[in-house]
Amino acid sequence: MSRLLLISALRHLHRHPWQSWLSILGIALGVAVIVGVDLANQSARQAFLLSAESLTGKATHQIIGGPAGIPEDLYRELRIEQGLRQAAPIVEGLVKLGAENLQLIGVDPLAEENFRHLSGELAADAARRLFLEPASVLLSSITASRLGVAADDNLTVTIAGREVTLQVVDLLEGDNPAVLEGLLLADISTAQELLDSPGRLDRIDLILQPGQAERLADTLPPGLHLEVPASRTRVMMEMIDAFQINLAAMSLLAMLVGAFLIYNTMTFSVLRRRQLLATLRLLGVTRQALFRLLLLEAALMGLVGAGAGLVLGIFTAQYLVELVTRTINDLYFVLTVKQLIIQPVVLLKGFLVGVGVTLLAALAPAIEAAGTVPVSALRRSQLEQRVHRGLPWVGLLGIAALLLGWLLIAVSGNSLLAGFSGLFLIISGYSLLVPPGVALLSRLSNRTGKRRGLLVRFALRGIGANLSRTGLSIASLSVAVAATLGVSIMISSFRATVADWLAYTLRSDIYVSAVSSRASSSDATLLPETRQRIQALPEVAETSTGRRVTIQSRHGPVDLLVLDFASNTHEGFKFLEPPLADLWAGYQRGELLLTSEPYAYRHGLRTGDPIILDTLEGPLSLTIGGVFYDYGSDQGLIGLPASAYTRYWGDAAFATVGVILQPGVEPAAATSAIRQALEGFDQDLRIRSNREIRDYSIGIFDRTFAITQVLRLLAVGVAFIGVLSALMALQLERTREQAVLRATGFTPGQLSRLTLLQTSLMGLYAGLFSLPLGWLMSEVLIEVINRRAFGWSITTQLPVNAVFEALLLAVVAALLAGLYPAWRMSRVSPALALREE
């Protein structure tokens, strides 16, 4: 390419710094969101894998206990009687330090040497102290330095609601300290004491020779399972997969908006230069050279934008990783990630996406430029005519894309990826429909506008007349606004659904529950007398009990919801499809069970299907009596009555007592009466009212979606910049036209008003177009994406304020975008402007 040509292009970029920089900023933001989410996701996964690996060590198998853990005698028996000497016992639990969760792991250091090398070199007497001193622990060095804790310091933590002062006897270095983040290591005796679980183990790690595993699995007592650690890790990874795919898709949405922005910018940069380009063609520059020139220009912007995006993305990731970790902690399992792992691959991917999308977006304008016919290019009207003639085709293409998207979703079963692809097709298809829509709208408004003043007519007709640019701008703005609207509808519908579910599912006035220190949450239980004591109170009408325990089924581990109903608790369930006729009778007899919607969805089960559960007496097949709505677990639940659970698992314990008060009794008064009645029981309790639990649950919900909100805001940011640059380009490009108006007698004030009016009108159009798309997106997000990712159904609710917000966003963005050109218009001398370009 000739140097001269290159200089002309650079000169052009230089002379229009606003647009160039806005485009670059748009690319940068898009890349930043993608890279930020990707880094945060990868860091969380990496941290999880590394810590799972370092905690699993060299174990080839693990024995996992049921709700009651593993009796420690089994360990002795395996090691001594069965001679499985490559075995290590593990006791695990949760420790709260302020708002933070630390993972307490109790090991037998004497059994560890074949498994893990967690401790590294310790101070001389640290091992002695671990053996001898109660509450003595090792804290991971990386966590210690973050918390400002040194060896020999005390650490006051809460375990199952009790305050305990731990002695940090030394710090854990390990081969890779980052892996041990959030870890407290203790002797197994200390862990049993702290977690109040004498006699029980949570896990036995084993190194087995081929053939040993089958024999062992056959001889294990009922309720215990032999697993391969990798499969356990995989199950946990799968739990967070859906969540992470959703985040990644949200970041792609931001990129999509970014792509529109780039496309927009590149198109304008071609349009603006059509005279220059035509002149170049007249001077003998070939089509190919023009094509290359424009792609080079785009590549340049892509490079700069993507580069900046990487830096921005790393900063974003620092923040996002906390949100991601918090959500995983709230919903899935304890994970501490304080360190961002910056993987070059992620950066490269973000960079390539940024540059690639920029080039792709520039392709059409570059082809357009290369196709410039020297003479006709000089005539603007010809271009507009061509655009108008092409409109039906664009519309048809849009409809085709919409249909294709719909079809893809319809035939792709449960595939989340296909769901997202369908969504993107729908968005693209819809955006293609926007320019024809604008044309239609402006034709309509032309008719109604005839009765309005000159300025309004000017503004209205201007939009239709400059469709090559206005259509594009409006489409970009629509997509951006629709994205935020769709996500917003999805979140608020989901929230309303959950709130509604909480309202009907929480049937009791007060809930008394045992405080758990387990990661598996299944083992803090209440003393049996608790219920009688509460029931005996005059304030109390009825009580029920509940518990959630993890057991094994043929579909892997599953959470059981074990309930002993009060008389009205049946009303706490709403069913997806009509349950079996004799549901409650069969349920109480222990012949039927209930499954939550996500469980049924995940495993393709329906009312009437059998489920096989592993009980103490061996496998047990029960029929699904009904599938109920539940939003408490995206892995799904199985509901069983307490009597059946006790019969099959030999465990009568419960973790929660639901209390229904006599009419007229105040929850606060009842709470203190219950507290008094349970005084002297040595157990850690939490007594919460119906309202408190609801607030707490909604709080978690909001926390979970905090990251979605952040991504939504980022998408809005990209959209805003897109609109700003598109409209600004549009207005600036019309400098000449406006100069003509000035020359024919328009005052600067009138011109400013015209500009502002026109941009706000375009904003309004975009807002209007965004509404159906936003609704469509929310439908896909709710009915397809959320269902495929989490398995639950959400009732769509159209939030009126979200609709207004969308319109407002569009108009305000458009108005703001019009300010600078309006200000500039009013100052430019017509003579100068007419001479321009």
Next chain:
Amino acid sequence: MPRFAWFIVLILLLSGCGNPAPETEQFQVAEALGGASDAGFARATNPREFLFPQDHGPHPEFRNEWWYLTGNLHAEDGRDFAYQATLFRIALQPEPIDSPSAWRSNQIWMGHAALSDLQAGKHTAFERFARQGAGLAGAESLPLRVWLEDWQLQQAGGTGVWKLQIPTEEFDLRLELKPASPIILQGDNGLSQKSRTPGNASYYYSIPRLTANGALSYRGETLRVNGQSWLDREWSTSALGPDQQGWDWFSLQLNDGRNLMFYQLRRKDGSVDPLSAGSLSDERGLRQHLRPEMIRLTPLKYWVSGNRRYPIEWRLELEGEPHPWRVSTRLADQEMRLSVTYWEGAVEVRQESSGDLLGKGYLEMTGYD
């Protein structure tokens, strides 16, 4: 027999959690730690009244204690084997700890087991650790049972017969051990002074000869074996003196019925510590205490492993004995490369001049780093 210093090493080992630091470092820290942690433990200061079979059982008020068996075995197919099986008890503090958890314990157990296949020239050694508690390891008297996981030494009720079972990854040894000599109280009526510091002594008795009968499963075969074994019992709260470097310990069972035990404590300057001691006994009991000047030990042949140079052949000149003896081994590499590295192996005693076989025994050598 001053095997007492090992416990210190063990504690350090624990701090490594299976990541043993280089040996030399362990020893340095060992010394720092050894002096500090004996407060509160009982000390062996005066001769005591021994009471059997009770004293075969544990003495948890002392810091460390062991049950130490060695022996030469003859298999039915003509092959010769030798074994060592030791269970060490180490208290981390004198007081037991009260806890709801069965794992909380102040006692740790270490086991060493080795088999020498003298024909094939192969020696294998194994090591185990476990805490006392949760059923993993412990000791009971009346009837005696000492165990570390599935390694176990017990006394069948009333008969005085001991039963040893040592299953390992490479061999499984099960022996019945019938005492063929009385209990010998070593040192001053069982008080064995190990350094000049008062209390730096142990209670030490031996059964120098037990008739062993049993089965050895080894390389896919199960062989009937018989032979003779030696049991040492020792408990104390003591350590090596600062100037002591290591020891050479001989336990020899002669064909004429005599049993000789002698430990030579070596000082850092190369000289023999005057506290070195031993005994000569037979099937009727103790015949003579041995003081260092009554025995002359001259190394004749060395075997080198890394930076350790073990004298594996000795001339032993015993006062009153007309001819010097030659103590040698059929298998040079009987080094125990475990958490602590030492040499412990089967030896033969021959008359130096004639080469006549006088007996068999075991030799332990430490501190050759």
